[in-house]
Amino acid sequence: MGALLHTNVYYSDLEKLFTFAISNKIPVFGTLLEGEPIYSRELERTGIILLGNESKGISEGLKQFITDPLMIPRFSKKGPGIDSLNVGMAASVVFSEFRRRSFDYKDK
Numbered sequence: 001m002g003a004l005l006h007t008n009v010y011y012s013d014l015e016k017l018f019t020f021a022i023s024n025k026i027p028v029f030g031t032l033l034e035g036e037p038i039y040s041r042e043l044e045r046t047g048i049i050l051l052g053n054e055s056k057g058i059s060e061g062l063k064q065f066i067t068d069p070l071m072i073p074r075f076s077k078k079g080p081g082i083d084s085l086n087v088g089m090a091a092s093v094v095f096s097e098f099r100r101r102s103f104d105y106k107d108k
Contacts, residue, residue, distance in 0.1 A: 018065035030066030037073040053087050
């Protein structure tokens, strides 16, 4: 809970933010059922991560800004990626994978 106190929070018009990001070649990662599996895809060290909720997902108005669609794959061979994680659980999986790849374990 205390980690929240070490987080910068900004409020912005999302369409303006994503338009700025795309015009400056900043990737916009979005979690979608039809995205690429996060574990097998190359991930940038910078960018914006857009998450939606489990019942409605990311709004159609914001999907247009996603440059890099991602999904959290199932661990079984049936069907597409996981479709029932709440946004908090999905965020922890996605953020953990981005952080894991940027962490140099050799120095620790």
